[in-house]
Amino acid sequence: MGMPLRAALLERLKEKLLEKRRTLINTVREKQADNLETGSDGTQDIADQATTAYTKEFLLSISDTERQLLKQVDAALEKMRLKKYGECERCGEPIGEKRLEALSFALFCIACQEEEERS
Ligand SMILES: [Zn+2]
Structure with a gap:
């Protein structure tokens, strides 16, 4: 068991994740806007739906x-809710602050990520 992540760092990473999520959903929304002819009342909120x-x-x-x-971002946010954020999905070891800062939605530590990619 490693040290729990500092609250301030956790908060910052959560913001990053939410921002990433918004960006992704906006991209999708723009694509859909291109594809669909929506009526004036067609303000269906895909972002809310998607939550x-x-x-x-x-x-x-x-x-x-x-x-x-998006799955990864959601999984990371879910782990935050469960207070398991920062733990590797595979070995349970802490993922490491630097890695999380670089890749806020990382679900595996570096060693396990490499294993996953190999398999
Ligand atoms: Zn691991």
Whole structure:
């Protein structure tokens, strides 16, 4: 067990994650705006929708990379809620502050990430 992450750092990383999430969802929204002719009352908020469950349409409209990233961001946020943020999903060791600062949605420590990529 490593030291718990400092509250200030955690807060900053959470902001990063939320920002990343907003950016991703905005990208998707812009794509959808290009694809769809929405009526004046068609102000369906995909961002709000997406906070609970992703619709099929939503998932189909985004690329694999975006989908993967969004999943990772959500998983990281979920781990924050469970107070498990910063723990490696695979070995349970702390991921490391530097890595988290560089990659706020990292779910694995460097060693496990390499293992995952190899397999
Ligand atoms: Zn690990």
